[in-house]
Amino acid sequence: MDIDKVRELDHRFLFQNYGRQDLCFERGEKEFLYDLSGRRYIDLVAGIAVNSLGHSHPDIVSTICRQAGRLMHVSNLYLVREQALAAEALAGVAPAPLEKALFCNSGAEANEGALKLAVKATGRGRVVSTKNSFHGRTSVTLSATGQPKYQSGFEPLLPKVFDFIDYNSPEQLKSAVTRNTAAVILEPIQGEGGVVPASEEFIRAARDLCDERGALLIVDEVQTGMGRTGKWFGFQHYGVVPDIVTLAKALGNGMPIGALLSTPEIAASFKPGSHGTTFGGNPLAAAVARTVIEVMRRDKLVERSAELGSRWSQELRSLAVHGGAIKDVRGRGLMIGMEMGDEAKRFQEAALESGILVNVCGGRVVRMVPPLIVSEPSVRELNSTLKRFLEA
Ligand SMILES: Cc1ncc(COP(=O)(O)O)c(C=O)c1O
Structure with missing residues (x-):
């Protein structure tokens, strides 16, 4: 053709x-x-x-062929060996205490999960995001996206829980993060916004203010994660550890898979039934994610x-x-x-x-x-x- x-x-x-x-x-x-x-x-x-x-990549091709011939999908109603192994591999590259993973199918879904988790864990309802950011196309992640061009025409669907501040403005962060803030969500480098790295001052202020005011720091590593910036995660350039990290894109090297990482304490706010997805972390996608991490380490x-x-x-x-x-x-x-x-x-x-x-x-x-x-x-x-x- x-x-x-x-x-x-x-x-x-x-x-x-x-x-x-x-x-x-x-x-x-x-x-x-x-x-x-x-x-x-x-x-x-x-x-x-x-x-x-x-x-x-030959290792990815052989993982897909082997796993597809063995077991492609099984419900999250059961223990999933490949998912447990992929989570172990992620915990092996993420800094402590980010040792718990929840798998999904895309970057937007990872951010959806992260925002739900932050609200559940803190019992608060507002989220601080940055202008010019990009966090996805579902109605909640679109609301978190600080670029009106993506939101135009969808306004009735957009939850009004987001407070937008200028990226790289620690001063605005200071006034935006309050005792009602569940989370601050940001990219270490704004990708869709034009490859704009966060300043050290900004990320450190975000970490300190979240600690001081009881909010959670969500770092969206969908684009910057998995070695893209020369460290496993973009936040590692700043010497801080977020409370929740979101991943997708390179995690599957083309196999659709996303994940959120968090601490055991925060992860415990999701009880059985709090959140879930049919496909998230199925044996095929999870086996590929594990191979991606192994090959990246080996090479x-x-x-x-x-x-x-x-x-x-x-x-x-x-x-x-x-x-x-x-x-x-x-x-x-x-x-x-x-x-x-x-x-x-x-x-x-x-x-x-x-x-x-x-x-x-x-x-x-x-x-x-x-x-x-x-x-x-x-x-x-x-x-x-x-x-x-x-x-x-
Ligand atoms: C930083 C960031 N977050 C979230 C997303 C959304 O990911 P997805 O398209 O897999 O839903 C993207 C996609 O470009 C992204 O760059």
């Missing part, structure tokens, strides 16, 4: 709720994708920070993200001095954003012409969140494409 036929079927039979690019891929290997005509692309998007081990991919990411950001900064199209290079590890204003879309197109996929977030920032296994030649190819673009 060629792309014309896929486009026709898409327009005829699918909701048109995505602004899709006119590209269709048939297969992937490592950091490469191949379209229906066989053209190769360097994938620096990785399904938006999902395919951290790259495409068709030292968190360390690679830190090392390659900082070297690459340096190279991009030195390229940025030519021309002035790049106003800023931000991020951590292999989560890199180049602030390019109106040039961002133009560079995305130029990269695509050279067979490289990058993505634009916040309307003005070129985001690169490649597989953590991305090769040095692929990084050099992006650099030369950028250099040619800046010179032109």
Whole structure:
């Protein structure tokens, strides 16, 4: 089937709720994708920070085949061995006391669970979130999302329990967190908002104020987690430990799975029946999550993200001095954003012409969140494409 036929079927039979690019891929290997005509692309998007081990990783493929042939799904009415093992693996990489996991199917669901848990654990009803944040598309997570463009048209559904403050404003945090606040929810680097890292002052103030006023700190690691920023979790750059952490995306390397992590004490507020999902942590998804963690540890991919990411950001900064199209290079590890204003879309197109996929977030920032296994030649190819673009 060629792309014309896929486009026709898409327009005829699918909701048109995505602004899709006119590209269709048939297969992937490592950091490469191949379209229906066989053209190769360097994938620096990785399904938006999902395919951290790259495409068709042999360990993931064999885990899926083995587990699918054994047991794919069983209800959470029963003990699920692969889920227990995945939780043990997560506890092995998360700092104490974050040793309890609850599995679900996506980032939005992980945040839903985290917000419900915070309300249940504290008995309070308000939540502080940040402007320009992104926490998901369900009605509660959309309400927690500090970007009106996503909320427009859905207002009657949005719970009015969120107080929004400017990201990186410890002063506003101070007045927003009260004795009615169940939780503060924030991203360590705002991803969809344009790859904006939190300041040390802001995260520390969030931790201190939550402690002082009895609120819980929820860190949304859906995009930044699982080694993306050069540590297992983005909050580890700040020397704080949150009360609740949410994960999804790279946890399954493409297998839909999310999780929330918390302390035994807080987790105990959810009793049997308090929360749940049919698919969450099923044997197939959980087996993949465990393999993801094992491969990342074995191949030292968190360390690679830190090392390659900082070297690459340096190279991009030195390229940025030519021309002035790049106003800023931000991020951590292999989560890199180049602030390019109106040039961002133009560079995305130029990269695509050279067979490289990058993505634009916040309307003005070129985001690169490649597989953590991305090769040095692929990084050099992006650099030369950028250099040619800046010179032109
Ligand atoms: C920080 C953050 N939280 C939550 C989500 C929502 O995750 P999902 O699309 O899996 O529901 C995203 C998705 O981009 C995200 O970046």
